[in-house]
Amino acid sequence: MPDPQVVARAIARNVRRLRTGRGYTLDELANRAGVSRGMLIQIEQDRTNPSVGTLVRVADALGASLAQLVEVSDAPAVRVVPAADAVPLWRGDRGGVATLLAGTGPPQPVELWQWRLEPGDSCSSQAHLAGTRELLHVLAGRLTLTVEDETHLIGPADTVLFSADREHRYANEADEQVRLVMAVSTPALGSSPASTPQVDPGHHAPPPCG
Secondary structure (H helix, E strand, O other), X not given: OOOHHHHHHHHHHHHHHHHHHOOOOHXXXXXXXXXXXXXXXXXXXXXXXXXXXXXXXXXXXXXXXXXXXXXXOOOOOOOOXXXXXXXXXXXXXXXXXEEEEEEOOOOOOEEEEEXXXXXXXXXXXXXXXXXXXXXXXXXXXXXXEEEOOEEEEEOOOOEEEEEOOXXXXXXXOOOOOEEEEEEEEOOOOOOOOOOOXXXXXXXXXXXXXX
């Protein structure tokens, strides 16, 4: 995997480039993203390790994908992403991990994730931008997926598509490891207003699952 310091520098560079490219001041982006101006300054100056939740808010406010924020180098027309370059962005209390494998930018960002949930692992997510869809394919184990008040058990080789613009939760409530791949499709740039979630002063809340 990339060195965390290299990823942090890339995030700083990409956030600053996207913000200035869209003509936003720090105050404007902070207001759109629902994070503090001080946090944005720390991100752009590579002086913090922001949570995935914070990065998602900033990406949404910029009309960009999460993959664009963590992109270490500019992507050519054809890009092969070596396994060593994939970025783990979530780790569960029981040893699970979610890795962002690759992603595309506007006009319609798509992200490809690989997940491993150990028994007892779970991750809860706030609602994403209106129109966001997630597509999951379970490779092994049984995933417990809850979307708002409905719970579904997704078994090996099963696939599910759901609207991620509502609260949802992934959990491994069985005794064996769960492995899955996930694609996240967010609305085309300009088709949905920027989200304005509540500020996360401590930036320690559980991050969104993708």
